[in-house]
Amino acid sequence: MNAAKPLQVALHTGLFLLGLLVGAAGALVQGGWFPGGLLLALAGTAGLFYGGRRAAGAQLGALTPAAGWLVAVVLLSLGRDEGDKMFWGGMADLVYILGGMVIAVICATMMLSGQQVKPLR
Template sequence: MSGSTGGQHVPGARLSRSPKPGRIAAYLGLAVLGALIGFAGSLVQGAWFPGGLVLALLATAGLFYGSLRATGTQLGALAPAVGWLLAIVLLSIGRPEGDGLFSAGIGPLVFMLGGMALAVMCATMSRPPHPGGGPGRLGK
């Protein structure tokens, strides 16, 4: 078993292994999906207030939590959160002419802060249990 010595778990052993290409591709795909959800949420939350705001936040929460469950790691929730955050920041900056995608008001602020809070909540959740793992402590 890699990462263990004589049946004992070595802390940080997972960090020293090189990541698998499939996992890297999955995280990059989740980041792109996060950017798409951020872009779509930016449009929807301003178009149909307050229903669009609720829909955008539900889609954001579904993406972050679904990514956490699909990958089984906190990085799985952080990858789409990074893409989401980059998209909404770039869309909120606007252009020198004054054009911006976000409307004025409380909706965009609730979307940004609510999405960031959802990302933090999903990234700090405990990892789902591994299938077949029995109750009790490791090594017992």
């Protein structure tokens, strides 16, 4: 059995869980301390996605925490029957959700330094 496979599974599991945590923390911070909290939440999101990309050395490293982040944001936006929810549709909420998605796409599609484009065969 290849020793790298369990390490990759552990890395991506950890990145997914960190994505859940950063998504939930960002949802709390962005609404609590506007506009500084919004900037802090987006900076934390960008740091996680870029750090995951660097740690894994592949696009999947940015997409795995983005998936966890998206799950947390969607679950928190659903709310409960009593009317409790994290996102009320304000400008800061929309900037956080759309900004996080844009950051995920940027981190997944960017070239890392020293990386070369491989020709298609």
